[in-house]
Amino acid sequence: MRESVGTMDLGLEGKSALVCAASRGLGRACAEALAREGVSVTITARTGEELERTASEISTATGQLVTPAVGDITTEEGRAAALAACSDPDILVNNAGGPPAGEFREWGRDEWVAACDANMITPILLIRSVIDPMIERRFGRIINITSYAVKKPLPGLGLSNGARAGLTGFSAGLARETVRHNVTINNMLPGPFDTDRLRSNVEALARRKGISFQQEMQSRFDGNPSGRIGDPAEFGATCAFLASAHAGYISGQNFVLDGGEAMTTL
Ligand code: NAP
Numbered sequence: 001m002r003e004s005v006g007t008m009d010l011g012l013e014g015k016s017a018l019v020c021a022a023s024r025g026l027g028r029a030c031a032e033a034l035a036r037e038g039v040s041v042t043i044t045a046r047t048g049e050e051l052e053r054t055a056s057e058i059s060t061a062t063g064q065l066v067t068p069a070v071g072d073i074t075t076e077e078g079r080a081a082a083l084a085a086c087s088d089p090d091i092l093v094n095n096a097g098g099p100p101a102g103e104f105r106e107w108g109r110d111e112w113v114a115a116c117d118a119n120m121i122t123p124i125l126l127i128r129s130v131i132d133p134m135i136e137r138r139f140g141r142i143i144n145i146t147s148y149a150v151k152k153p154l155p156g157l158g159l160s161n162g163a164r165a166g167l168t169g170f171s172a173g174l175a176r177e178t179v180r181h182n183v184t185i186n187n188m189l190p191g192p193f194d195t196d197r198l199r200s201n202v203e204a205l206a207r208r209k210g211i212s213f214q215q216e217m218q219s220r221f222d223g224n225p226s227g228r229i230g231d232p233a234e235f236g237a238t239c240a241f242l243a244s245a246h247a248g249y250i251s252g253q254n255f256v257l258d259g260g261e262a263m264t265t266l
């Protein structure tokens with residue numbers, strides 16, 4: 001958080017959450033924010049050692065039960081491991097790595113299937129696995145981490161633009177069917193946030209341009225109306241609010257968190 005702020009009871013004490021792809025970055029920030037609200041959290045990632053370290057750090061910081069479930073969430077086995085650790089969550093945060101950048105003429109069926117698997121089909125299958133018990137309990141919050149590229153498609157990121165738009169379209173329809181049961185589905189669309197992924201992209205670009213990391217980072221700050229990039233804790237706090245008891249009337253929406261960078265009125 002950039003400054004100390006007061007707290008609001010989000011009504012999440014005792015709930016459970018499955019947060020996918022959460023050993024670092026935005027997923028981790030969501031898991032941390034939820035745990036701080038009294039949610040017991042299951043987190044997933046492919047690298048066991050880092051995942052376990054993250055689980056124990058969040059647990060120490062919040063006093064909550066944090067369960068690591070190792071696996072690649074884009075595979076059948078990875079999803080089974082996540083659901084074995086947390087079969088009946090009140091909150092599902094869908095997340096996975098983004099597809100690579102590139103030139104669409106070079107992408108064949110395999111590249112498209114991989115992108116759709118990770119950023120569209122995996123979240124849809126997880127939603128299918130958890131939604132009916134949520135409806136029966138009359139409480140459920142599903143949050144998909146997508147990208148501001150959904151509103152402002154980025155050149156070179158066609159795989160991401162396409163696959164994430166598919167998830168957005170699907171969720172928009174389902175969200176209207178479930179909200180009457182107090183089960184909401186919303187998307188969070190990150191712009192630039194200070195995560196390992198962003199730092200490694202900035203580093204690679206700086207090397208290509210022959211400038212320093214700090215210079216390239218500064219150009220990101222300058223290109224954003226806020227004059228900075230996002231703090232993952234801000235992303236986590238928004239996720240916790242969307243998961244909260246107060247957010248039952250918000251469904252099927254796309255929340256852009258980008259400091260105003262995407263020039264769009266919608
Ligand atoms: P990050 O810092 O690289 O963290 C990614 C996390 O996801 C790690 O914990 C990673 O752990 C895990 N992960 C990746 N692929 C996985 C898989 N197949 N199965 C399970 N876990 C997996 O990334 P981030 O910046 O938080 O980005 C999260 C999402 O937001 C991505 O889809 C990204 O494209 C999108 N996004 C980010 C930004 C930004 O500025 N940060 C902007 C727009 C969109 P393992 O590697 O150990 O699996």
